[in-house]
Every structure is written in structure tokens, then in C-alpha cells.
Amino acid sequence: MRLHRSTALSIASVAAVAALLAGCSSGDAPTPTTTTTAAAAVDACEATSGSASESVTVTGDFGVTPTVDFAAGITADVTERTEIVTGTGPEMTTGQTAIIGYSIYDGTTAELVDTVGMDGGDPAAIPVDTSTYLTGLIKTFGCEPTGTRVVSVVPAAEAFGEQGNETLGVSPGDSLVMVIDVKPIRATGADQPVVEGQPAVSLAEDxxxxxxxxATAPPADLQVTVLKKGTGSxxxxDATAYVQYVGEKWSDGTMFDESWTTGVRNFPLANVVPGFSQGLTGQTIGSQVLIVIPPGLGYGEAGSSDxxxxxxxxxxVVDILTATASAAQ
Known part of the structure; x- marks a missing residue:
């Protein structure tokens, strides 16, 4: 089908902040537009717990801005990570796109430099790809299951190196301490009342x-029903939506497309069929939406194309996980 300092960041701000975490410290590397990436030279799953990461004290619930305590000047030879909360969802392996919240600290000064996706703020969508994003960032959550909170200590060589990051206030040669929440890759909004006459939706455990x-005639007009109401932006x-979805034909119930077996997908809403774009525009991050699209807002009437x-x-049925504004792509 044609179809990335405040925790209350807008869609555009989330994209800009994610760009700052790209491998280039200037932040000019574009956010990838697909969720499948080439195998990276560095193993995203190789980080283990060590004395540095174990020395960091992290308190607070998953999804809530953590309270973090560590000694200024902390560093490690390579990225170390320690799980604070262990999740039970699917693992975020190379080629997947993770939906994360994070708080990042300058390890040298112990100052908070950036936080995204905590306390209900819009999360970031980060492909598990060490060739595009900071090696230490990806090694912090690579292969971690969703629902996990993890803390890492990242040496400068796997962070912003000898360049630093002036925008974030990270000096050349500074290490980083990261607390990352690996968010669920499903809608988490509140269940909404059932609308009679619409297709019925049930959910598997995952x-x-x-x-x-x-078994009725399809509606002539676009039908949009919110099944779960999220609290995000x-x-x-003009947004690019990061979603999980299933698509079926009304005529016979045949599934023609889905993401649940392959991983999070993203779609610029300006580039999809009109009904899909109209159905998602105005919906909030964290929502699950049922969209019924007539041919005129889909792929055209019978015989109009091949x-x-x-x-x-x-x-x-679309689960909206997060989004970025096109201007920041």
C-alpha cells in the first residue's frame, strides 16, 4: 500500500529532537522514511550490564520522568546497559522501528540535557540502526522487549565524540547517561463506546x-470510528504517522495488508490514498481508529485502474504510535 526538553513536545518538535540523536552531531541526518534498515556494522544487541551502568540509581514508574542519580564524570569503555524494568513484549531487533521515551544526561556534568516521551508526551520513533543514530543510543535499547526501562552509560566515542553537541549542551568528549522506556507498539488509549453498524474489532493478546x-452493503461515504482514544498530539x-494496521476488503473480508507480522510502518499522510489520510488527520497519538474507505477515496472505482x-x-484498523511533521523529515 502507498500508504523522530519538554515532555509535552509537539509532533514537529519530536522530529527535530530525534534528528539531534542521529550519528551526525549537527543533526542534519534525515529521519529514515522506512522501517526496514540495512544491517549495521555494530551489533545493536551487544551491550551488557556493567559496573558503570549498575552504579546509576533510577527510580520512578515506566513512562514517568525518572529520578536519576549518578556521580559526575561517569563513563565506560563501551556502552553498558542495565534493565530497570523488564518488559514482556516483542524485542526491538535490527530493522525494526522502536517507539521510545527517553531522558538523557551529560555523564560528565550530571546535567539533564534532553527528555522526550515521558509523562504522556509524544514518543520518538527510532529505527534500530547504528549506522544512522548514535551507536550508544541504539545499543541502549537494541533487542530489548517492549515494556522495558533500561539505563545506560555511553562513552563519548559512542555518543557525540570529540565534536559534542552544542544544541544539547554536550561538550566535546562528554559521556552520556540514558534512561530509555521501550514503549508498546500498540495503541494505549482509552476504550471508546462501540458504534453499532460498524465492523466489529477484537484484539489478540498482543x-x-x-x-x-x-453482511450488509458497504457505506457510500468515509466512516471513521475511534476505538481507543489516545492523549497525544x-x-x-502533513505528518508522517508511525502505525500498526490491518487492512481488509469489505467485499469478502480478505486481508490485503498488515504490519503486525513485520513491524511498525510509517506513512506520510500526504502520500496515501485520500480516505486513509482523512481518517487519520486530527486523530491523536495513542489512538486506535477504524476507517472504512469507499472506492472513490481509495483506489478508484472498478475499471478505473489496474x-x-x-x-x-x-x-x-490503525494503531497510531507516534508521528513526525514532514518539514522535519
């Missing part, structure tokens, strides 16, 4: 939706 389409028409979905009414 959040994968199943759709029961009624509202998507704008697309196999021409003439079909499309039914989507």
Missing part, C-alpha cells in the same frame, strides 16, 4: 486486530 465485517495533514483494489471498499 494487540493484533481481527475485523468482523457485517493530533496528527496534521490496481487490484480498484472498486473495493477498504476497512482499516
Amino acid at each position: 494487540g493484533t486486530p481481527s475485523i468482523a465485517i457485517p 493530533a496528527l496534521t495533514a 490496481n487490484a483494489l480498484a472498486g473495493e471498499t477498504l476497512v482499516f
Whole structure:
């Protein structure tokens, strides 16, 4: 289908902050537009617990800005990480896109330099790719299951090196301490009342939706039903949405596309079929949305193109995980 200092950051701000964590300290590396990346030279899963990471005290619940205590000047030879909370969800392996919240500290000064996605703020979407993002960042959460909170100590060589990062206030040669929450890759919003006459949606234990389409004629107009209401920012028409989704044909219930077996996908809303864009624009991060798209807002009426979905009414269930503004891509 054609279809990245405040915890209350806007969609655009989340994109800008994620760019600051790219491998280039100037922050000019673009956020990838796909969620499948080439194998990195560095093993994203290789970091282990060590004396440095174990010396950092982290308190506070998952998803809440942590209280962190460590000695100024802390560093390590290579990135060390220690789990504070161990999750039970899927592991974020190379090629996947993780949805994370983080608090990052300058290890040399012990000062907080950046925090995103805590206390209900919009999380960042970061591909598990050490060739694009800071090696120490990816080694902090690479191969960790969702639901995990982990703390790391990152040496300068795997952070911003001898360049530092002036924007974040990290001096050349400074180490970093990171606390990262690996967020669920499913909608976490509040359940909404069932709307009669719409396809029925049930969820597997891992959040994968199943759709029961009624044996009636499809609606002529776009139908949008919020199944779970998130508390994050509202998507704008120019946003890139990071989602999990299932798509089926109303005519026979055949699934024609999904992300749950492959991982988080992202779509610039300006580049998808009109019904998909209209159905997601204005919806909030953390929401799950049922979208029924008539042919005229999908792939056109039957015979209008060679697309196999021409003439079909499309039914989507979309979990909105986060988003970035196109201007920051």
C-alpha cells in the first residue's frame, strides 16, 4: 500500500529532537522514511550490564520522568546497559522501528540535557540502526522487549565524540547517561463506546486486530470510528504517522495488508490514498481508529485502474504510535 526538553513536545518538535540523536552531531541526518534498515556494522544487541551502568540509581514508574542519580564524570569503555524494568513484549531487533521515551544526561556534568516521551508526551520513533543514530543510543535499547526501562552509560566515542553537541549542551568528549522506556507498539488509549453498524474489532493478546465485517452493503461515504482514544498530539495533514494496521476488503473480508507480522510502518499522510489520510488527520497519538474507505477515496472505482483494489471498499484498523511533521523529515 502507498500508504523522530519538554515532555509535552509537539509532533514537529519530536522530529527535530530525534534528528539531534542521529550519528551526525549537527543533526542534519534525515529521519529514515522506512522501517526496514540495512544491517549495521555494530551489533545493536551487544551491550551488557556493567559496573558503570549498575552504579546509576533510577527510580520512578515506566513512562514517568525518572529520578536519576549518578556521580559526575561517569563513563565506560563501551556502552553498558542495565534493565530497570523488564518488559514482556516483542524485542526491538535490527530493522525494526522502536517507539521510545527517553531522558538523557551529560555523564560528565550530571546535567539533564534532553527528555522526550515521558509523562504522556509524544514518543520518538527510532529505527534500530547504528549506522544512522548514535551507536550508544541504539545499543541502549537494541533487542530489548517492549515494556522495558533500561539505563545506560555511553562513552563519548559512542555518543557525540570529540565534536559534542552544542544544541544539547554536550561538550566535546562528554559521556552520556540514558534512561530509555521501550514503549508498546500498540495503541494505549482509552476504550471508546462501540458504534453499532460498524465492523466489529477484537484484539489478540498482543494487540493484533481481527475485523468482523457485517453482511450488509458497504457505506457510500468515509466512516471513521475511534476505538481507543489516545492523549497525544493530533496528527496534521502533513505528518508522517508511525502505525500498526490491518487492512481488509469489505467485499469478502480478505486481508490485503498488515504490519503486525513485520513491524511498525510509517506513512506520510500526504502520500496515501485520500480516505486513509482523512481518517487519520486530527486523530491523536495513542489512538486506535477504524476507517472504512469507499472506492472513490481509495483506489478508484472498478475499471478505473489496474490496481487490484480498484472498486473495493477498504476497512482499516490503525494503531497510531507516534508521528513526525514532514518539514522535519
